[in-house]
Structures are given as C-alpha cells and as structure tokens.
Amino acid sequence: xxxxxxxxxxxxxxxxxxxxxxxxxxxxxxxxxxxxxxxxxxxxxxxxxxxxxxxxxxxxxxxxxxxxxxxxxxxxxxxxxxxxxxxxxxxxxxxxxxxxxxxxxxxxxxxxxxxxxxxxxxxxxxxxxxxxxxxxxxxxxxxxxxxxxxxxxxxxxxxxxxxxxxxxxxxxxxxxxxxxxxxxxxxx
Numbered sequence: 001x002x003x004x005x006x007x008x009x010x011x012x013x014x015x016x017x018x019x020x021x022x023x024x025x026x027x028x029x030x031x032x033x034x035x036x037x038x039x040x041x042x043x044x045x046x047x048x049x050x051x052x053x054x055x056x057x058x059x060x061x062x063x064x065x066x067x068x069x070x071x072x073x074x075x076x077x078x079x080x081x082x083x084x085x086x087x088x089x090x091x092x093x094x095x096x097x098x099x100x101x102x103x104x105x106x107x108x109x110x111x112x113x114x115x116x117x118x119x120x121x122x123x124x125x126x127x128x129x130x131x132x133x134x135x136x137x138x139x140x141x142x143x144x145x146x147x148x149x150x151x152x153x154x155x156x157x158x159x160x161x162x163x164x165x166x167x168x169x170x171x172x173x174x175x176x177x178x179x180x181x182x183x184x185x186x187x188x
Contacts (some may be wrong), residue, residue: 075152
C-alpha cells in the first residue's frame with residue numbers, strides 16, 4: 001500500500017493520494033528544501049554577524065588601541081629579553097647592587113656593601129672586581145633599555161602624528177620591530 005503524508009505531517013496509508021497529501025518523495029523534497037532554507041538563513045545570520053564584527057574590529061579607534069598594545073608589548077618583550085637569564089628575585093636586588101657598587105668604587109673605605117660582600121664571597125672574587133662588573137652591566141643595561149624605550153616612544157609618536165582622523169590602513173602601516181644598535185636583528 002502506498003504511504004502518503006497528511007497536511008499536518010502524519011504518515012498515512014491510502015490506496016489513492018488524497019487531496020492535500022504528499023508522497024514520501026515529495027515529503028523528502030519539502031524537508032530538504034526546509035533544511036536548505038534554514039541553513040541559508042543561519043549562514044546569512046553568521047555572515048551578517050561576522051561583517052558586523054569585522055566592521056567593529058576595523059574601526060580606526062580600535063586599530064589604534066591594537067597598535068598601542070603592539071608597541072607596548074613589543075617593548076616589554078624586548079626589555080624582558082635583556083634580563084631573561086636572571087631569576088626574578090635576583091632582579092629585585094639590581095638597584096641595590098648598583099648603588100652599593102657605585103658607592104664602593106667612589107669610596108671603598110666608607111661604603112656599606114652587605115649585598116656585594118655576600119655575592120663576592122659566594123663567587124670567590126674581590127668586592128672591587130664584582131663592583132666593576134656590576135657597574136659595567138648596569139651601564140650596558142641602561143644603554144640597551146634606553147634604546148628600546150626610545151624606539152617605543154618613537155612608534156608612539158608616529159602613531160600620534162597620524163592625528164585623530166587616521167584610517168585603519170594608516171595605523172596598521174606602522175611596522176613595530178625593536179632592535180638594539182649593533183645587534184643585527186630585531187627583538188620583536
């Protein structure tokens with residue numbers, strides 16, 4: 001016996017097709033058409049949402065925020081690379097080490113150097129030698145970090161010089177790449 005589907009979607013067996021009923025094949029085609037229409041609607045909604053997201057993303061004010069973040073994160077990474085081989089707790093003593101080293105080299109007889117003395121004893125070298133090494137490293141770090149900070153400020157100036165009416169393309173055209181003079185490469 002042939003199977004037909006009523007207008008309400010019920011499957012019924014009839015010898016002949018009643019008015020308003022459809023065959024299995026017609027039912028399958030109708031369901032496929034409904035599914036295709038629903039899928040097309042979902043795709044259109046997703047495309048509209050993506051277009052809206054991209055429009056928001058590509059607004060110049062959002063491009064500017066991203067560029068500031070890129071500038072700052074690049075500088076942070078480059079600066080962090082300068083001290084990557086030191087433990088965090090040791091980094092906390094650098095200012096004290098430098099102050100003691102400068103005081104010691106200025107007047108060894110009156111300088112108080114508890115950190116330098118302990119480090120020198122631990123390394124098995126004279127305090128004078130350690131103080132000279134610390135000053136050399138501190139001065140080199142000041143030059144390197146100063147160069148990187150200067151680059152960060154240059155990128156920031158370049159971004160600000162575009163003015164408030166800059167386009168997203170103009171903002172994105174600023175290429176951020178940090179490097180140290182004489183290093184022959186970039187830090188970010």
